[in-house]
Amino acid sequence: MSHQAVSRSLQSIFSNALVCRPYPYLKAATIALLNHSLLDISMNTFKIGNDRSLKLNKKNDSISIEKGSKKAAHFTPARWASFLQCLDEIDDQLRKLSDGEDVAYYMHYGGAWHVSLTKWFRCVDLRKFFIPTGQTMWKPTKTSIALRHNEWPTFKQAVDKLHCDNPTVANFTSCFLNLDHTTPQLIATCSECNPYPLTTT
C-alpha cells in the first residue's frame, strides 16, 4: 500500500472514531439536564468546573481550556486531535493513581505543549515547555493549566458536547496523518511535531 493510501486509510479510521457519540458515560436523565444548562454557556463555551471552561473561537479553528483570564492551554486543530488521542491513556493513569500505584506520565501532544500526571501533583497538567538558547533539555514554563482529578470527567463531557455542537471540530485530524509527514525530514519541519527550534528564545 502506498504512503498516500495508508494516510487516507488512517484518516478515515480516526474520522470515524470521532463520530459524535453524545455523553457515552451518562444516563438519559443526566443528558437532558446537561443539555439544558450544566455544561453549556453558549454553543462555543462549556463549563468544566470552578472557573475553568473549554472554548472554541468564532472561526472554529482554535480551542482553549481557560481558567479566568490568567491560565490557559491553547490548541490548534491538529494539536486538539492529537491531545484527544491521549485521553484513554490519561484515564488509565488516573485509574492507577486511584489504586495507589506510582504514576509518572508525560506526553508531548503538539507544539510546545505536554500533558503530565504524577502521584505528587494531583492534577492533569497541561504545560508549555521551551529549550533555552544553547541547551538541549526541555524546561517548563509557567504557561499552563491544571485540571483537578474530579474535573476530568466533566472535561470529557464538555469535549463530547463541543463535538456534538460543532462537527467541524470532531473532524480535526492530527498533523502526522497528513501527506507532508511521510519522511523524518518533512516531519522535522512541522511546528506541531518539532516546535523547539521555533520556541527557543
Ligand SMILES: [Zn+2]
Ligand atoms: Zn506534525
